[in-house]
Amino acid sequence: MATHWWRDAVIYQIYPRSFADGDGDGIGDLAGLRRRLGHLADLGVDAIWMSPWYPSPMADAGYDVADFRDIDPVFGTMAEARALIREAHAAGIRLIVDIVPNHVSADHPWFAAALAAPDAPERDYFWFRPGDQAPNGWRSEFGGPAWTRTPNGDWYLHLFTPEQPDLNWDHPDVRAEFESILRFWFDAGADGIRIDSAALLFKDPALPEVPENGPHPYHDLAGVHEIYRSWRRLADGYPDRALIGEVWLPDAERFARYLRPDELHAAFNFDFLGCAWDPALLRACIDRTLQVHAAVGAPATWVLSNHDVTRQVTRYGRSDTTFSFATKREGTPVDLELGTRRARAAALLSLSLPGAAYVYQGEELGLWEHESIPPALRQDPMWARSGHGRDGCRVPLPWSGDEPPFGFSPTGAAGSPWLPQPPEWKDLTVAAQSGDPSSMLELYRTAIRLRRAEPGLHTPELTWLPTAPGALAYTRGPGFACVVNLSAAPIALPDHETRLLASSPLDGELLPPDTAVWLRLRN
Numbered sequence: 436m437a438t439h440w441w442r443d444a445v446i447y448q449i450y451p452r453s454f455a456d457g458d459g460d461g462i463g464d465l466a467g468l469r470r471r472l473g474h475l476a477d478l479g480v481d482a483i484w485m486s487p488w489y490p491s492p493m494a495d496a497g498y499d500v501a502d503f504r505d506i507d508p509v510f511g512t513m514a515e516a517r518a519l520i521r522e523a524h525a526a527g528i529r530l531i532v533d534i535v536p537n538h539v540s541a542d543h544p545w546f547a548a549a550l551a552a553p554d555a556p557e558r559d560y561f562w563f564r565p566g567d568q569a570p571n572g573w574r575s576e577f578g579g580p581a582w583t584r585t586p587n588g589d590w591y592l593h594l595f596t597p598e599q600p601d602l603n604w605d606h607p608d609v610r611a612e613f614e615s616i617l618r619f620w621f622d623a624g625a626d627g628i629r630i631d632s633a634a635l636l637f638k639d640p641a642l643p644e645v646p647e648n649g650p651h652p653y654h655d656l657a658g659v660h661e662i663y664r665s666w667r668r669l670a671d672g673y674p675d676r677a678l679i680g681e682v683w684l685p686d687a688e689r690f691a692r693y694l695r696p697d698e699l700h701a702a703f704n705f706d707f708l709g710c711a712w713d714p715a716l717l718r719a720c721i722d723r724t725l726q727v728h729a730a731v732g733a734p735a736t737w738v739l740s741n742h743d744v745t746r747q748v749t750r751y752g753r754s755d756t757t758f759s760f761a762t763k764r765e766g767t768p769v770d771l772e773l774g775t776r777r778a779r780a781a782a783l784l785s786l787s788l789p790g791a792a793y794v795y796q797g798e799e800l801g802l803w804e805h806e807s808i809p810p811a812l813r814q815d816p817m818w819a820r821s822g823h824g825r826d827g828c829r830v831p832l833p834w835s836g837d838e839p840p841f842g843f844s845p846t847g848a849a850g851s852p853w854l855p856q857p858p859e860w861k862d863l864t865v866a867a868q869s870g871d872p873s874s875m876l877e878l879y880r881t882a883i884r885l886r887r888a889e890p891g892l893h894t895p896e897l898t899w900l901p902t903a904p905g906a907l908a909y910t911r912g913p914g915f916a917c918v919v920n921l922s923a924a925p926i927a928l929p930d931h932e933t934r935l936l937a938s939s940p941l942d943g944e945l946l947p948p949d950t951a952v953w954l955r956l957r958n
C-alpha cells in the first residue's frame with residue numbers, strides 16, 4: 436500500500452520574512468524564495484510549510500491576518516504564490532499554507548465593521564462584552580491582559596496581542612468562512628494546511644477565571660473536535676491533502692484526540708522539542724509519542740525548532756537543555772560548540788524516527804539563536820509584552836559572502852535585513868557550507884538523501900537495542916540502526932556491516948559523546 440506523503444515527509448518551514456529577499460527591501464519575499472527553490476530541492480525536502488504570507492499589518496509578524504485570500508504586498512502577489520506552488524510541484528515539493536483560525540487582524544473587515552457600529556452583526560463574530568471592568572482576569576499568551584476596551588466602552592477578547600481579536604467559533608458564519616478559506620487554498624493547489632493555535636478556538640461562554648486545577652476555560656474545549664471533523668471531511672474531498680495542527684497540550688492522551696482517524700492528519704510534537712538532551716527522558720518521550728500516535732493510527736512528528744522557540748544549537752549548548760516559553764533563559768551561558776555537536780546528533784535522531792520530520796529554515800545551517808539583538812531593533816510583540824522574545828530565531832538566513840546581508844538581499848539592496856545578522860554567520864552561509872563534508876548543511880543533505888533511500892526508514896517500526904548506559908540505540912525495519920551517545924564516555928557500536936553516516940567523526944571503533952551514527956547491520 437502506498438504511504439500517504441504526510442506520514443513520513445520531511446517538511447521544511449519557510450518563515451517568508453527571513454528566507455530570501457528578492458526585491459532588496461530587507462524583507463524576504465516570494466521572488467527571493469522562488470529564486471532559492473534550488474536550495475530546497477538540493478536539501479531533498481518533500482514539502483514546505485509557509486508561515487503566513489497574507490495581507491497583514493504585521494502586529495504579530497503576519498499571524499494577524501487581514502485577508503486570508505491574498506498575499507501581502509511585502510511578500511508579493513497571488514500570481515506569484517500560484518507560480519510558487521507550480522514551481523514547487525514541478526520540483527517534487529508540496530506546499531502547506533498556514534491558517535490562523537483563532538483570531539484575525541484588527542484590520543480584518545469583520546473587526547472594522549464590528550467596531551464601526553455597536554449593533555453591527557459582525558460584533559457576534561468576536562467576544563465583545565460590556566462593563567466598567569474587563570470581564571475576567573484572563574492573560575494574553577504574550578503577557579498583559581487578554582481584554583482591551585473599545586472607544587464605546589465595550590471590551591473584546593484577544594488571547595494574543597490587542598491587534599489579534601479572537602473569533603467566536605460558536606457562530607456559524609465563522610465556521611462557514613473558514614471552510615471557504617480552506618477550499619480556496621486547496622483549489623489553489625495547496626497540499627496541506629498548518630492550523631495555528633489549534634486547541635484555543637473555543638471559549639467557555641461563562642468566561643470563568645482560569646482555575647489552578649480543573650477544566651481550562653479556553654484550552655482544548657470539546658467543540659474543537661467537531662470543527663476538525665468537518666475540516667477533515669472537506670480535506671478528504673481533495674486528493675491527498677493534509678491537516679496539521681499546532682496543538683500545545685502537555686497531556687499526551689488529550690493531544691492524540693486531535694489525531695483520531697476522522698480529525699487531523701498530524702500535529703507538531705512539542706513534547707519532543709521541549710525535551711532535555713537526556714537519554715532516559717528522550718527515550719520516554721519517543722515511547723510515549725509512538726504509543727499515543729499508534730493508538731489513533733496517526734503518524735508521529737519530530738520537531739526540533741520553529742519560529743517561536745529558541746534554536747536547538749543554543750538550547751543544547753546550555754546547562755538546562757529543555758525548552759519552555761516561561762523560561763527562555765535568554766542571556767544564560769551557551770557553549771555553541773557543544774550545542775552544535777548535539778544539534779548534529781539530534782538531527783540524525785529526529786530524521787530516523789518513524790513519522791514525519793520538520794526542519795525549520797536555518798536549522799540545516801546550524802544557526803544559533805541571536806540573543807544580542809539591540810532592544811531597539813526587536814520586532815516581536817511578545818518581547819514588548821513579556822520580556823521574552825522570538826526575534827532571535829527569526830533572523831534572515833545567510834546565503835553567501837563575508838558580511839551582512841550575506842546574500843539574503845540582492846547586491847546593492849537599499850534596505851538592510853529587517854533583523855540584524857551576526858557577523859559570525861559568515862562561516863554558516865549556504866555557500867560556505869556547500870561541499871564541506873563536515874558542515875551541518877552537508878549532514879542534513881546526506882541524511883535526507885539516505886532517509887529516502889533506506890528501506891528500513893520507510894517502515895513504522897522502531898525496536899530498541901540493548902546499548903551502553905546513557906545511549907539510545909534502535910533499529911528501523913531490517914538492517915538499519917541508529918545509535919546516539921548522550922553519555923560522557925565513548926561507547927562501542929553494535930556489530931554492523933556499514934557505517935552510513937555519523938554526526939561527528941568516530942573515535943576509531945567507538946562512538947564519542949554527543950554523537951549519533953546510522954548503521955547498516957549485518958543480517
Ligand code: NOJ
Pocket residue numbers: 495498499535595631632681742743
Ligand atoms: C502560534 C504561532 O506559531 C505564533 O508565531 C503566533 O504568534 C501565535 N500562534 C498567534 O497566532
